[in-house]
Amino acid sequence: GTLTVGELAKLLHKDASEVIKKLIVLGVMATINQEIDMDAILLLAGEYGVEVEVKIPVEEDTFETVEETDEEADLLPRPPVVTIMGHVDHGKTTLLDAIRKTNVTGGEAGGITQHIGAYQIEANHKKITFLDTPGHEAFTLMRARGAQVTDITIIVVAADDGVMPQTVEAVNHAKAAGVPIIVAVNKIDKPDADADKIKQALTEYELVPEEWGGDTIFVNVSAKQRIGLEELLDMILLVAEVNDFKANPDKRARGTVIEAELDKGKGPVARVLVQHGTLKIGDAFVAGNCFGRIRAMVNDKGRRLKEAGPSTPVEITGLTEVPLAGDPFMVFEDERKARAIADRRAIKHRQSELGANSRVTLDDLYKHIKDGEIKDLNVIIKSDVQGSAEALKGSLAKIDIEGVRVKIIHSGVGAITESDINLASASNAIVVGFNVRPEPQADLAAQQEKVDVRMHRVIYNVIEEIEQAMKGMLDPIF
Numbered sequence: 001g002t003l004t005v006g007e008l009a010k011l012l013h014k015d016a017s018e019v020i021k022k023l024i025v026l027g028v029m030a031t032i033n034q035e036i037d038m039d040a041i042l043l044l045a046g047e048y049g050v051e052v053e054v055k056i057p058v059e060e061d062t063f064e065t066v067e068e069t070d071e072e073a074d075l076l077p078r079p080p081v082v083t084i085m086g087h088v089d090h091g092k093t094t095l096l097d098a099i100r101k102t103n104v105t106g107g108e109a110g111g112i113t114q115h116i117g118a119y120q121i122e123a124n125h126k127k128i129t130f131l132d133t134p135g136h137e138a139f140t141l142m143r144a145r146g147a148q149v150t151d152i153t154i155i156v157v158a159a160d161d162g163v164m165p166q167t168v169e170a171v172n173h174a175k176a177a178g179v180p181i182i183v184a185v186n187k188i189d190k191p192d193a194d195a196d197k198i199k200q201a202l203t204e205y206e207l208v209p210e211e212w213g214g215d216t217i218f219v220n221v222s223a224k225q226r227i228g229l230e231e232l233l234d235m236i237l238l239v240a241e242v243n244d245f246k247a248n249p250d251k252r253a254r255g256t257v258i259e260a261e262l263d264k265g266k267g268p269v270a271r272v273l274v275q276h277g278t279l280k281i282g283d284a285f286v287a288g289n290c291f292g293r294i295r296a297m298v299n300d301k302g303r304r305l306k307e308a309g310p311s312t313p314v315e316i317t318g319l320t321e322v323p324l325a326g327d328p329f330m331v332f333e334d335e336r337k338a339r340a341i342a343d344r345r346a347i348k349h350r351q352s353e354l355g356a357n358s359r360v361t362l363d364d365l366y367k368h369i370k371d372g373e374i375k376d377l378n379v380i381i382k383s384d385v386q387g388s389a390e391a392l393k394g395s396l397a398k399i400d401i402e403g404v405r406v407k408i409i410h411s412g413v414g415a416i417t418e419s420d421i422n423l424a425s426a427s428n429a430i431v432v433g434f435n436v437r438p439e440p441q442a443d444l445a446a447q448q449e450k451v452d453v454r455m456h457r458v459i460y461n462v463i464e465e466i467e468q469a470m471k472g473m474l475d476p477i478f
């Protein structure tokens with residue numbers, strides 16, 4: 001229900017006149033007997049540092065509470081979803097384009113390629129879905145928003161260049177997500193290509209080729225000359241088979257928004273990846289905080305579809321607003337229900353933006369440890385030189401306070417970037433900057449995402465700070 005300004009002031013133990021002034025500052029004009037809406041209540045609560053619990057009388061099942069309870073017999077194999085990552089200019093885009101062209105078979109020829117954020121090809125009569133936005137930034141941004149869409153990562157490394165900083169980032173981002181890695185050693189057509197040098201360099205990051213006793217698959221390719229593409233696709237299918245990716249196609253669809261925009265002609269459009277169930281024309285759905293009813297579905301070949309099963313990317317129309325990339329997507333039994341869920345999500349979202357957050361910080365680490373919520377403290381290290389990053393890594397790895405340890409999920413040289421913050425957010429990590437500072441974008445993202453970033457110049461201080469935090473003896477900073 002709603003409250004009048006007067007009632008709210010009473011609840012907050014404030015003078016009504018003060019509350020009215022606050023509201024004016026917040027851009028809300030109100031008198032004492034006026035009812036104010038939930039937005040304004042949440043804003044005010046945020047101003048006064050008061051927690052508000054919103055109880056909305058709708059049915060309990062939301063995205064979070066609908067459980068994936070599938071009978072083993074209902075689960076069928078589904079195509080793997082693949083993301084391509086790697087250093088800039090190592091050939092990610094060229095490889096994506098080359099793969100897209102591998103199977104312009106009779107049936108599909110003539111179809112007009114649509115950019116819908118992902119595409120599907122067929123190899124050995126099996127389908128594979130590729131996400132069209134290469135790079136670990138997009139990958140981790142999705143994860144930071146709670147979406148897990150990738151099954152397999154291809155790390156592209158140019159054989160004439162070598163393992164570069166973004167290669168290492170990509171490897172660490174994929175590892176933090178627990179996604180299997182295939183290495184594509186690209187540009188082997190170049191005269192100065194040295195595939196063995198790449199293999200050697202990657203052993204340092206625990207990617208050891210099978211012929212050297214490891215379990216990482218390496219494939220030599222040339223995206224430009226279209227060499228080794230079939231083998232790469234075979235290897236993707238092999239990894240998919242080993243991992244046994246499955247989904248139940250026979251239920252209401254749910255998935256993730258990959259991209260969304262306001263199209264001049266079509267209105268809000270979203271490109272979604274169906275991950276469970278089957279999406280059908282006419283389905284009522286929620287995407288993030290938006291709702292709608294599927295008006296039309298188009299695939300990556302520009303074909304109109306009536307249905308889309310697991311691992312299928314489709315562009316949908318019929319939304320009332322534009323959702324965000326990474327937003328969860330789910331079908332509900334009718335539009336009324338979908339609208340109620342979307343409203344509820346919007347309110348929850350605003351609440352969490354106003355502070356309620358479970359992200360780990362050094363200040364509340366001890367509480368999380370005591371409550372048994374945290375077993376490892378995930379840390380990202382950025383430093384000015386490789387040597388100090390290594391030294392810091394070595395020292396932090398030795399910390400063990402009553403079974404709680406430090407896990408370095410990524411370390412690198414250079415300023416703290418937005419991508420570091422996204423990784424921290426996706427992996428519930430803190431960021432330590434050693435003789436470096438965050439880039440302005442990263443600073444902003446850290447504030448928004450409430451990621452704890454600590455800057456230091458002395459290794460001993462980093463260790464002491466983390467040890468104290470683990471013991472609950474850190475002096476809070478005001």
Ligand code: GDP
Nearest residue numbers: 087088089090091092093094186187222223224
């Ligand atoms: P991205 O930044 O990783 O997406 O890299 P691009 O796909 O844009 O490729 C960067 C450059 O490398 C382009 O000029 C490509 O033509 C070139 N390139 C990509 N793959 C190959 C390859 O297999 N062989 C050669 N010789 N050049 C390639």
